[in-house]
Amino acid sequence: MKLILSILYIVCTFLCKNVLSFALLLLSAVLLLLISRIPPRIVLRSLRALLFVMLFTAVLNLLFTKGETELFAFWRIHVYVEGVYSAVFMLVRIMVLILSTSLFLTYTTTPIALTDAIESLLSPLRVVHLPVHEFAMMMTIALRFIPTLMEETDKIMNAQKARGVDFSSGGLIKRAKALIPILIPLFISAFRRADELAMAMECRCYRGGKGRTKMRVSHLHASDFVALLMMVLFGAAVLYLNRLGLFYTL
Amino acid sequence: MATVTLEHVSYIYGKGTPFEIKALDDVSLTVKSGRVTGIIGHTGSGKSTMVQLLNGLEKPEGGRVLLDGADIWENPKNMQAIRFRVGLVMQYPEYQLFEETIEADIAFGPRNMGLDEEEISKRVREAAAFVGLEPELLQKSPFDLSGGQKRRAAIAGVMAMRPEVLVLDEPAAGLDPRGRDIILRGIREYGERTGSTVIIVSHSMEDMAAYCDDIVVMYQAKVFLAGTRDEVFSHAGELASVGLDVPQITHLALLLKKRGVPLPDAIYTVEAARDCLRTLLQ
Amino acid sequence: MTMNDIYIHAKNLVYAYREEDGLKMPVLHGISLDIKRGEYVAVLGHNGSGKSTFAKLLNMILEPESGELVVAGRDLCSPELTEDDLFALRREVGMVFQNPDNQLVATIVEEDVAFGPENLGVPPAEIRKRVDEALETVGMTAYARHEPHRLSGGQKQRIAIAGVLAMRPSCVILDEATAMLDPVGRREVIETVERLNREAGMTVITITHYMNEAARADRVVVIDDGRILMDGTPREVFSQPEKLMAAGLDVPQCTALVHALSEEGISLKGTPITTEECADLICRALEEKKNGNRNA
Incomplete structure (x- = not known):
């Protein structure tokens, strides 16, 4: 359910086309943040990680949007008012996108529930013989092993540092070369882990999705429908504000 | 031939988060040059953190780490040179092997030091001999070796840098008795032959009793006891009281003393117990 | 022991790893064992x-090469x-x-x-x-x-x-x-x-x-x-420390102590496994020696 909501929300962010609807969007994101009671510091950290991508898109928009009102020109670069608008919009859009997905999914949902949701959403595809269960299982396992492998990377890096590898100096080629003593052991270890895990799963009678049950069956509650209704209203509001066409419209 | 000193060293994990853990709390300690020192304690007692402080992989929160009297953080740019002097073997080091042959892998450290080929090959052979790897194994791929052999190759990889201080974190973990003895004996031999200072971190009191000269007992981020084997094991009762696994033979000696059998304070090897009881029983 | 009590029955169990080149590397050469x-x-x-x-x-997880293996009433070597x-x-x-x-x-x-x-x-x-x-x-x-x-x-x-x-x-x-x-x-x-x-x-x-x-x-x-x-x-197994050592294994230190003493001509009767057993054994020996001295 959360998954459907967040997909709808993402669609909404792309529908936003003018100042007003963007203002509504920002407001809704802030409200959601407040409701979720997630420490702002953590949210900011997740934003910081993608700062580069955000800035890059903004700059691209700034430079390559052609409009009528030229703001200023420098050498062969023309910056238009439209470009500034679209850059700002893009920035807000990505920000809200990251905020909302992380809000809806990673911070308030366990990974297992998430993969379960994906599995049930994709389940209609089973009719055309897509391995939906296997895909969901793969995601679970990937999520489970990310911290383990990160820890392992750290350990291997320390071990190679102790043998005199220097990761922090030298040119690009030298640094790339320094990665070999990390990547090879890491790959080998990942394969070994995969092998052992497969064996352990077989021992626990795993044989794909066939005849499998779930401990947690997700049911829809009244609150879920209320949330869905609100989301539809929100989408409608965005569309309406777009129509008004006040100020600037993309 | 190098002395390692910790001066009021503190280290905190996850500082500023709710998960803040004090790993080392104002620890002062001198590891004597040319001796084998065992650092022992529970998981989470701070012993593994200490190891990473010794060669500058981690920086102490407070206090200083001294190598022959000089602070290793005095010139952080020089850390690589410190790491060649203080060789560190991490836990389960067999997972760091990556070269095509054992020989190339052992040579990796010395090559990073910029030694010439002749010296490298000399050191590889010498290091392999310390840990009892037969010369014919050197041309094999690490993946054709048994677990115990891989472990020995990884340890040889650090020995080949001929560090003045050799630090090993749980070098015998998970090995069977024979594999364990080969490795611990090899490590002692390295210390004796090269005069290097050796520091072994372990949670096996039995191994430490058999292979170390000095013992440091860590408990709740502090040094609980430190001294020669005899000194530390004369406090065997206290060790047992904080839940450390003293060797079974030490347990036995404590039990016998309680029952009035006149035994000396520190018994930690089967041989010592045998000799004492022989005189009593003959 | 009836057949019902036997949980695992292995007889002449042989297993060999198959190397990439098709060569067989024997690992188990005929294990016979019943576990209740x-x-x-x-x-x-x-x-x-x-x-x-x-x-x-x-x-x-592995399939036997030959021999008999019955686990929990199922014949694992049966083709059916x-x-x-x-x-x-x-x-x-x-x-x-x-x-x-x-x-x-x-x-x-x-x-x-x-x-x-x-x-x-x-x-x-x-x-x-x-x-x-x-x-x-x-x-x-x-x-x-x-x-x-x-x-x-x-x-x-x-x-x-x-x-x-x-x-x-x-x-x-x-x-x-x-x-x-x-x-x-x-x-x-x-x-x-x-x-x-x-x-x-x-x-x-x-x-x-x-x-x-x-x-x-x-x-x-x-x-x-x-x-x-x-x-x-x-007790039976640990009473033969030499055999265990030859197999790359060890014995508990108390067992090793009693064995070491017997090599020195001081034989204590029994193979203690736990610390308490060993302490009892030694105390009894000391007691006997004291009594012996008094009698002499």
Whole structure:
């Protein structure tokens, strides 16, 4: 359910086309943040990680949007008012996108529930013989092993540092070369882990999705429908504000 | 031939988060040059953190780490040179092997030091001999070796840098008795032959009793006891009281003393117990 | 012993690894062994002795080359063995492996414990019940919603045991499950399976190279070079330290002490396993000597 909501929300962010609807969007994101009671510091950290991508898109928009009102020109670069608008919009859009997905999914949902949701959403595809269960299982396992492998990377890096590898100096080629003593052991270890895990799963009678049950069956509650209704209203509001066409419209 | 000193060293994990853990709390300690020192304690007692402080992989929160009297953080740019002097073997080091042959892998450290080929090959052979790897194994791929052999190759990889201080974190973990003895004996031999200072971190009191000269007992981020084997094991009762696994033979000696059998304070090897009881029983 | 009491029956069991070039590398050369229902057996052997291979044959992770193998009433060498038989066998014979990180599937403890019964198609309400019970049994109820990678090694292995228990097995095999743990973790795991053995009558087979663990079992089987070298009570096995040492193994220090004294001409009667037994033995010898001196 959360998954459907967040997909709808993402669609909404792309529908936003003018100042007003963007203002509504920002407001809704802030409200959601407040409701979720997630420490702002953590949210900011997740934003910081993608700062580069955000800035890059903004700059691209700034430079390559052609409009009528030229703001200023420098050498062969023309910056238009439209470009500034679209850059700002893009920035807000990505920000809200990251905020909302992380809000809806990673911070308030366990990974297992998430993969379960994906599995049930994709389940209609089973009719055309897509391995939906296997895909969901793969995601679970990937999520489970990310911290383990990160820890392992750290350990291997320390071990190679102790043998005199220097990761922090030298040119690009030298640094790339320094990665070999990390990547090879890491790959080998990942394969070994995969092998052992497969064996352990077989021992626990795993044989794909066939005849499998779930401990947690997700049911829809009244609150879920209320949330869905609100989301539809929100989408409608965005569309309406777009129509008004006040100020600037993309 | 190098002395390692910790001066009021503190280290905190996850500082500023709710998960803040004090790993080392104002620890002062001198590891004597040319001796084998065992650092022992529970998981989470701070012993593994200490190891990473010794060669500058981690920086102490407070206090200083001294190598022959000089602070290793005095010139952080020089850390690589410190790491060649203080060789560190991490836990389960067999997972760091990556070269095509054992020989190339052992040579990796010395090559990073910029030694010439002749010296490298000399050191590889010498290091392999310390840990009892037969010369014919050197041309094999690490993946054709048994677990115990891989472990020995990884340890040889650090020995080949001929560090003045050799630090090993749980070098015998998970090995069977024979594999364990080969490795611990090899490590002692390295210390004796090269005069290097050796520091072994372990949670096996039995191994430490058999292979170390000095013992440091860590408990709740502090040094609980430190001294020669005899000194530390004369406090065997206290060790047992904080839940450390003293060797079974030490347990036995404590039990016998309680029952009035006149035994000396520190018994930690089967041989010592045998000799004492022989005189009593003959 | 009737056929009914025998849980595992192996006769002339042979296993060989197939190398890439098709060559066979023999690992087990004819293991014959009967294990009773409810027995607590330690299988000792150095690394590469074949002890882990033996364990993996018991729930058909590996297939025997030749010989007889009957586990929980199923003939594993029968050509009629179906896939369903295989899963029924694996439900009954649970395995816990060496590396605690490589056998937990899910990102939340209770979800991981549920993995086995989910695979078996157990109804949701029943799974919930089994998961709660299993976590209770291993003393990890408080950690039900935790992430496994934040737990200690011993705790992870107890979760793995809970995962096995939720399938309602009749036998638990620990395949060097304590090798990567510290002494505290090792104790947690051993005490957990010992409780299962005593209280639920579960058959427990522990593959190990720790002598102190083997000393606690009802029976010790020593495998060396793919063959059974010794088989008996811990006392019987540890009374032959030379034979164990030759197989790359050890004896508990107390047993070694009594043996060392006997080599010096001081023979104490018996093979003590525990510290208390050994202390009793020595005190008795000292007492006898005192009396002897007085009489003389």
